[in-house]
Amino acid sequence: MIKMKVLLPLILLAAHILHADSVDVYFGTGGGEAKGIYRASLDTKKGKLSSATLAAEVKAPGFLAFHPDRTRLYAIANPAEGPSVLAYNILDNGDLEFLNSQLIPDGRAAHISAHPSGNFLLTAQYAGGSVAVFPLGKDGQVEACSQMVEHEGGSGVVAKRQSKPHPHWVGFSPDGRFAFVPDLGLDQIVIYQIQPDQFSIKQIGAVDSVSGGGPRHMKFSVDGQYIFLLNELSLSVSTFVFDTETGNATLLSTTPTLSDFAKAKESFNSSSEIVVHPNGEFVYAANRGHDSVTAFVADAETGRLYVTDIEPIRGAWPRNINLDSSGQWLLAAGAHSNTVTVLEVDAVSGALTYPRDRVITVPNAICVLLND
DSSP, X not given: OHHHHHXXXXXXXXXXXXXXXXXXXXXXXXXXXXXXXXXXXXXXXXXXXXXXXXXEEOSOOOOEEEOTTSSEEXXXXXXXXXXXXXXXXXOTTSOEEEEEEEEOTTSOOSEEEEOTTSSEEEEEETTTTEEEXXXXXXXXXXXXXXXXXXXXXOOOSSTTTSSSOOBOOOEEOTTSSEEEEEETTTTEEEEEEEETTTTEEEEEEEEEOSTTOOEEEEEEOTTSSEEEEEETTTTEEEEEEEOTTTOOEEEEXXXXXXXXXXXXXXXXXXXXXXXXXXXXXXXXXXEETTTEEEEEEEOTTTOOEEEEEEEEOSSSOEEEEEEOXXXXXXXXXXXXXXXXXXXEEOTTTOOEEOOSSOEEEOTTEEEEEEOO
């Protein structure tokens, strides 16, 4: 941890020097008046977004994921032929060129992630209760589903939400050896070992989260020592210590995203997204209903999170948030307000502020992906 603290300022300084003045931002959308994937440019000096334009016309592209080399983009969408994974080339000018698509055998997916090797991707089917594997060709095209794993059970703590499995996110350990699937219905993170030569995954365990928490999304700490799990139903973040050898994780602590949760429950609220600042010291979680982003500082020795700030997004229903690579700007997608807002991050405290005139229109924005 001491070495990491020494190296991080140097890494961030190098990243700041190399940081482009303008980066492309892609927005996945959830249907309604939205026509597909949208794109805007972020001025990284001023923190201003250009107007968003349609980059690819497709119904309800939802969540997006980059290929590791950032030359391709993948989307989970619902075109006429049915729920699918779509592949696009990212052209030099930022435009998207359609490559191909493959049907998802178990219906519409909630999340998608490409393996660090670039050889395959995973999707999580919330309604179907499954995880699917799709190999990727050398040209970036997505190939037919090679494996589908069904989750079983349900915690039953929240009757209407946890009577059956609901995989909500897919992602990988920093070394790419393990895959993780937070399952809202099970109150667990399901852990898989990657079988790289077979384009397959093998379940090796599951870790219990807080009862009735409803695991949604998760992120690793910058040093890979901790997992920060966002609990949608209890509006909280649980810290787990991660065993890099076995892939197992142990629950250490849980911190509410809103200090007065009892008052928050008077109206409908739920957590949606979690991100970790590039410096490793700050963590951010979005609160739908409350329409805010909670800022935490992370204890480097214990991984425990402490709330330091709660900032409104100047929009409604923040379905997704993301940070640029410098960590100076946080983008919040307001799905119900058809907006994306830019908030500035204080480099010392991690607190968020809203500079004036930092909201653009993006219809039903539910995913923010920065190509920087």
